[in-house]
Amino acid sequence: MAATAVRISPAWENPEAIIDLIRSAGPFWPLANYAASDAEMAALGKERVTFTPPWFRQDFAREAEILVPAAEQILTNATFAAAAKELGGGADAVVRPQAVYVNIMGPTPFSFPPHLDIPAFRGFTRATQPVWLLKTMKTSGLFEEWRTTIATAVSWFYEGEGGSFHYWPEGPEGPMQVESSPYANVSVLADNEATFHAVSPLGPKGSTMPEGLTRESRLVRGEGGWDVHDEHAATQAHFTDDEVRFTVSWKADVFANADAAAIHDRGENPLTFDTVVALFHEDLTRRGIATELPTDPLSDQAWISTLAQTYQDPAPRM
Numbered sequence: 001m002a003a004t005a006v007r008i009s010p011a012w013e014n015p016e017a018i019i020d021l022i023r024s025a026g027p028f029w030p031l032a033n034y035a036a037s038d039a040e041m042a043a044l045g046k047e048r049v050t051f052t053p054p055w056f057r058q059d060f061a062r063e064a065e066i067l068v069p070a071a072e073q074i075l076t077n078a079t080f081a082a083a084a085k086e087l088g089g090g091a092d093a094v095v096r097p098q099a100v101y102v103n104i105m106g107p108t109p110f111s112f113p114p115h116l117d118i119p120a121f122r123g124f125t126r127a128t129q130p131v132w133l134l135k136t137m138k139t140s141g142l143f144e145e146w147r148t149t150i151a152t153a154v155s156w157f158y159e160g161e162g163g164s165f166h167y168w169p170e171g172p173e174g175p176m177q178v179e180s181s182p183y184a185n186v187s188v189l190a191d192n193e194a195t196f197h198a199v200s201p202l203g204p205k206g207s208t209m210p211e212g213l214t215r216e217s218r219l220v221r222g223e224g225g226w227d228v229h230d231e232h233a234a235t236q237a238h239f240t241d242d243e244v245r246f247t248v249s250w251k252a253d254v255f256a257n258a259d260a261a262a263i264h265d266r267g268e269n270p271l272t273f274d275t276v277v278a279l280f281h282e283d284l285t286r287r288g289i290a291t292e293l294p295t296d297p298l299s300d301q302a303w304i305s306t307l308a309q310t311y312q313d314p315a316p317r318m
Contacts (some may be wrong), residue, residue, distance in 0.1 A: 032053075057104075077097075
């Protein structure tokens with residue numbers, strides 16, 4: 001690729017319209033609902049989370065379908081598409097916007113740790129496959145010939161303390177880059193399935209976050225800010241507009257040229273479960289790791305645990 005990350009400024013022709021759109025949407029659901037089961041978290045090398053932080057998300061577009069009225073103004077951002085062509089190699093690159101989601105974060109005294117987004121492969125995507133398997137496939141490096149490059153443009157709306165965006169465009173061993181509040185209509189576009197990124201603690205030093213949130217909690221627009229409701233619509237917390245940080249994520253499939261896009265469209269040589277399991281098994285054998293071929297690779301806990309222990313992403317250098 002010609003570039004690993006592209007900084008975009010300005011990101012939006014009318015940023016106030018994007019803020020208004022976000023405030024008109026909802027409900028936003030805890031990020032915990034997008035996380036995996038305990039077994040999947042183990043496969044991702046993460047510890048089990050025993051509480052729900054005030055991090056919320058709503059999908060505005062998925063598979064190029066608009067889910068929130070007026071979200072097309074985000075999905076069709078021409079500046080992001082142009083940057084994605086640069087990321088994809090230049091004028092011949094084919095860019096297809098696919099998804100938009102918005103995260104809203106309340107005060108949080110700890111960071112959102114360095115992580116990678118969920119990859120997609122020809123024949124294997126999050127629409128049909130579990131997150132833990134897709135991420136383990138990416139970490140293994142065994143399936144790159146099938147991987148679809150996904151350009152992600154991330155932009156932010158927040159002027160308070162904390163909440164800096166960290167990313168590693170040269171890989172986990174390279175230097176960390178930072179975008180900090182107050183965000184001035186900027187965006188960073190990268191292959192976030194291969195580029196680690198993180199968020200620093202949000203809010204003034206000593207900020208606390210609400211307790212008792214669950215996966216059933218949801219964030220809705222309230223009087224002068226945002227309310228968190230439980231499953232019975234009782235208010236669990238309230239945030240002012242100044243306390244919350246909006247993150248808009250735009251995603252597009254990127255192909256090096258029209259031929260590569262056509263191969264994808266024709267579904268040539270798609271991955272199958274048999275191929276995935278076989279390649280994992282062959283690699284584990286090469287590594288001297290004894291394992292039996294699973295009869296049900298999505299529920300075989302020994303198989304999942306072996307993959308989790310074998311394929312782990314290196315931690316970025318802070």
